[in-house]
Amino acid sequence: MKRVVGNCLGAAFACSVLVLAFQDPATAKAVTKVAEQAQKAAVVPDDGVYQIYQNHSWLWGKKGAGFFAVKQRQFDAWTHDKGKSGYGDGMWFIPGGGKLCWRAQWHGSWGVKGSMTCFEHRQVGKVIYKRKSPDGEWYVFKSSHRNRSDESMKLKYGDYVTRKMNRIKAKQ
Numbered sequence: 001m002k003r004v005v006g007n008c009l010g011a012a013f014a015c016s017v018l019v020l021a022f023q024d025p026a027t028a029k030a031v032t033k034v035a036e037q038a039q040k041a042a043v044v045p046d047d048g049v050y051q052i053y054q055n056h057s058w059l060w061g062k063k064g065a066g067f068f069a070v071k072q073r074q075f076d077a078w079t080h081d082k083g084k085s086g087y088g089d090g091m092w093f094i095p096g097g098g099k100l101c102w103r104a105q106w107h108g109s110w111g112v113k114g115s116m117t118c119f120e121h122r123q124v125g126k127v128i129y130k131r132k133s134p135d136g137e138w139y140v141f142k143s144s145h146r147n148r149s150d151e152s153m154k155l156k157y158g159d160y161v162t163r164k165m166n167r168i169k170a171k172q
Helices: 002-040 046-053 162-171
Strands: 056-059 064-068 074-081 084-096 099-108 111-124 127-132 139-142 155-157
Touching: 002 111, 002 127, 046 056, 046 084, 046 099, 046 111, 074 099, 074 162, 084 162
Parallel strands: none
Antiparallel strands: 056 064, 056 155, 064 074, 074 084, 084 099, 099 111, 111 127, 127 139
16 A cells, blocks of 8 residues: 555656646746846836825735835835734835835834835836846736736735734734
8 A cells, every 4th residue: 555655656746847847948938038028118107106006005915915105105014924923114115217115124023124125117018017126037017918817916905904014013
């Protein structure tokens, strides 16, 4: 019985390695194509970046979210990773060149840590490309195509942060 299970597991592992081996070049090719398209795209003007983020929450799945308030350009966020919750508060700003940045103090079981994060935005037609600055990989952030799997569905109008952030604050 052990031999049969071992053989099955071995065969499954071998198949998964083969599948990944054939998918990796395709994935790399797609990433390269997006990067090439983004490099040719125009930088999103400052007012365009503002319109994208003003009073919107960027949902990071189960790992957190960030809210870009118009009032005093307040940035609030919560995170949950590897069993640890925390929150960040600070401000967001647009330094030009299609960039959006936020400077925040992050609070959690690790203490308090300050950081600054920036993202670049480029656009061709209704497609907006985004990457973490200075050297993240470009990806499609927003598109007019409803069936595309992109990040646009993770950016929602409204504050999806404050309630969760306040719960995390109360526990610390």
